[in-house]
Amino acid sequence: MKGVVYFVKSTPQQHDFGLNPFSPFVKYIGTQKVKNVIFLIGDGMGFSYTTGLRYFNHDSQQGLMNPTIFDQFFVGSQSTYSLDTESNITDSAAAGTALSTGYKTYNGALGLNIDKQTVPTILEYAKFRGKSTGLVGTSQINHATLAAFASHIESREQYDQIADDYLDERIEGKQKIDVMLGGGTSYFVRKDRNLVEEFVKNQFGYVTNLQELLANKTEQLLGLFAPIELPKQIDRGLAVPSLAQMTKAALERLKQNSNGFFLLVEGSQIDWAGHDNDIVGAMSEVKDFEAAFKEAVKFALNRDDTIVIATADHSTGGMSIDRNDNYKWNPSVIKSITSTPFVIAERLHETKDMETLKHHMHFTLHEADLKIIQTTLELEVEDTKQALINIINHYSSTGWTTKGHTGEDVPIYAYGLNRHLFSGRMENSEIAKILFQIID
Template identity: 50%
Template sequence: MRKKVWVIATIFMLVAGSVIGISTTNTSADSGKQKHNSGNNGKVKNVIVMIGDGMGPAYTTAYRYMQDDPFTMQMEKTIFDKHFVGMAKTYPEDSEENVTDSAAAATSMAAGIKTYNGAISVDNDKEPVGTVLESAKKNGMATGLVATSQVNHATPAAFGAHDVSRHNYNDIADDYFDDMINGKHKVDVILGGGTTYFDREDRNLINDFKEDGYNYVTSTEELLENENDQLLGLFAPVGLPKAIDRKESTPSLEDMTTAALEQLSQDKDGFFLMVEGSQIDWAGHANDSVSAMSEMEDFARAFETVIEFAKENGHTQVVLTADHSTGGFSVGRDGAYNFNPEAIKAAERTPEFMAQEITDGESVEDVLAEYVSFDFTDEELASIKEAASKNDFDTLYGAISEVFNNRAGVGFTTSGHTGIDVPVYAYGPKSEVFSGLIDNTDIANEVFGFLK
């Protein structure tokens, strides 16, 4: 009798466990589906690729700390966290280097191949390889490139041009005008910096674009007033100022993204848009946590704009990632188990901006008092003054940055790139294809599939 009761009890427990397991699994699966397949599960009509240049996982973690409400127990999710789907491998195919640069990584995401560092959508034989932007244009879709760097910098260049070297800036700018698909310019909307490369002694590309029907704008006001479906906007000689250093006359990444979406979305055949938060990378190279978080905020707002558009549209696939991580950025340093966002928030301008003010003749004390809300220690002030006495901008910039890094608990291991995997975020009908551990080439190859 006792044995019979034991058998019945065991069977009951197994059945109950199975039911609970099935229930738990289904709940988890539903949650994952909700998370990764947000949006309409139908056809992809529009594709938006967003790239946070240099934005390794420590950057998105630090941004989460920056956005956290200290009066709640849990750390709130950021716009990035809500759409996280996986990680991407970034290595190049280079005979001398196995950590990627922006050109090789962007080529992987634009053309779906591995190649050497410095390549702009050419393979290792230096032959041009078709890009997703070109594929979209061949299909009659509208196309756009938006960046906070010069628009002919490595990442946007890899989507809209071909060159054996990322440093051939003039040739890349020429490609934007000269290279045609079905008798039309490849890129309908081009927004960012770079007047230096478009208005040159040997050629004025701005006039060329205007003569071909493009509206040319140079300020936020002109950008917001644009009603032309072909648009060239150049807002700085090279890269735009960092986000917290910009005047109102210079558009934010959100402003440029909004303007691009308004124009491109009018095309009945759909559109392809690449948006780059270019200077997260530049901040990482400079080991500047203030600029890095300023650029992360600029990028996050642009992402929010894109997500809102995609939610309303229902047939837009968004994928966001980084080309690589820059600077070996760390949350925590020197054995201290603390990260202090308030130290970064105390800066009203970047260390770069402050260093320029001092270099231009303003006193160290006046500049720091005007743009920083905390009081500098005697030791911190002495280090900055010593750097200023050397009459070297980079030395001064580094000294100011290091005060903020130290107070915040931010570390850097290099002024270059690192080879770690980078996060991937997605929203739209086919987001599941970007989930898990993928290769950066998968991004282009999946987008090619959407465009067929």
Template identity: 85%
Template sequence: MKNVILLIGDGMGFSYTTGLRYFHHGSQKGLMKPTIFDQCFVGSQSTYSLDLRSNITDSAAAGTALATGYKTYNGVLGLDVNNQAVPTILEYAKFRGKSTGLVGTSQINHATLAAFASHIESRDQYEQIADDYLDERIEGKQKIDVMLGGGTSFFLREDRNLAEEFTSHQYSFVTNLQELMTNKTERLLGLFAPVELPKQIDRDSAIPSLSQMTNAALKRLQQNPNGFFLLVEGSQIDWAGHDNDIVGAMSELKDFEAAFEEAVKFALHREDTIVIATADHSTGGMSIDRNDNYKWNPSVIKSITATPTVIAARLHETKDITTLKQYIKFPLQEQDLQKIQSTLEMEVKDTKLALIDMINHYSSTGWTTKGHTGEDVPIYAYGLNRHLFSGRMENSDIARILFEMLD
């Protein structure tokens, strides 16, 4: 296989992609139109790690399984259960002469992305991971040709300016959408925020969407006649799930959906490209409806123009409850306003939590946890040999199939 595009919706369990179908439908009448995920559904994969302390995975262990074909314990990147480094599909692609790319909405040295390009005992060693992206070589060359996401605080440090070092190795460095769109170099480091990018619903025009970053990566990587491996992560579906924030979750899921569409569009009418989209695990135990209401209300979510995080911060700046009307367009009861008003004497996080509870109530969205959950997650595929990912498999099987495809 010449080109492999792997997309990981971090935290994206079945309830998320089902919720997206409801979200797009927005009506009580007629059959729901399939999403692009529905059209490409082929199977499911398990997510459990081999951690003796926990049978629920974290992103590092799940990312390592998807990257290497080896299940491992939580917290480590690119290491097996014996703490031995094992090659990743990205490294193997580079060894085979292909170009490689990492694209995400978190800092690009965060766990899932880092699992494909580092070998380290703790996912929290962000500066070391960033250093490894530059310093480690495959056949004398840097491992990653295109890196797009957040993370300037880890790459532009007092002790080391990795952006300058990358540019000395024939990379370009860009920090906003305009620079990304006008830059034409084949090797590129693009960092668009100190840590993670804002959620898509909160982004201004200077920060690229996940689909724009995916498109920019594909334009560069396809120039290699030997092909490429590209990993694209919808990083903050998971972060919204941890917050039990349905507004953030739908925002990030739509961002990821658009990136998947971009990848499928690239693969359309080609016989040399496989596109796989899956998740590393599910997060939050999201349910479509709660409390026996028998009616989920995505119209409530659609009527909100920013995440609760941004709304809460703005409310604390203004100390004016009427500011809510700028962001929330569905009718609120007086008791709702009073509850939010009372939190303005507390911390921003208290206002954020109150807003999340209120939105979950009106949208009838349920959650069971603030953490990860252990159910199987979906696999979607498009392109030649998509059938190889059909049925139920272990997460580590995905990597093993990809290694075989690149042989």
């Protein structure tokens, strides 16, 4: 495929799908065309996270564990490696591009193949086929994984350009993305450009909190609920919607199109918690993602035209369920904590009062642990956060091997029409190739 472009821009704003974007891909037998695609990506959510969720939901030392909703729909696994010449461990941009286009590429690339040529995404193809499209996430909506489905840029760090492209690029003269829900106000309202105003002029609704989201009735919608990323689910107040609430709001709008839709939902901050080695944040975000997956399956129940797929772009942190030969993981410790270590650290620095811990951590700490935390209050919030993370990992017996990504295969879960096509082990790029084949 080297040197071949299956997708070109006819103008800076207009895409041309005159060439068949999936002609080199293999044909899949035993398939039916799919009207609706709901694609969920738990960023950083390797097997240890979903296994940990099973322990977390069980929270007992005895008896058989009930399966999670993920367990019920497990079909296979996929390899995550990129084609980066400097690294054989993927980043979210390269993995997102493989999942969205069918082409593995270099780390940092969005919607480009290894030769930096633009290749079409499944979201764009869905729009070309007359479907509605949506992006939902808990990071800024112009972050790497989400952006890989709707932009074509050499570096994932070009956040302003990605946001601009969400508005400026058209397919068949129509807006590329119909529903966008997540964080990122600071990238959409800038000194050089106010994209929010421009979206509103293009007949989009605009909402900034849960109450407005629930009240809004526009079919096309931009929802920005934080300057950059949303607070983690455990830290959210009532004003910020959950991933499940955003997913439901997107589905309510996208289903109005008789031609169907493509919706991408990202549990963005499972990965961010993994980078921090923060098991409280990790379980909070996996639970948030679990609820969104339930919402997607609920939509697809009793329908014969919809596929729901959930997977990860890679795993993060090398999380292990138990550490130091303890043979006992303690999710009850994690459940007894009411905020992420970062929020607890911030409040400790505000109050300078160790009694603040009692409002957030409902398990008994040793005197030595308290002294360590007290010492960090003379340092930075980040130091206190790290001390809390270390203590929580110790008491919960959670292990980690890295603060970066890891290279193991990740799970695939599927429900609905053509579910069988995603069974077994495959390359991450194969998922997009299948979707290109089966989308109506």
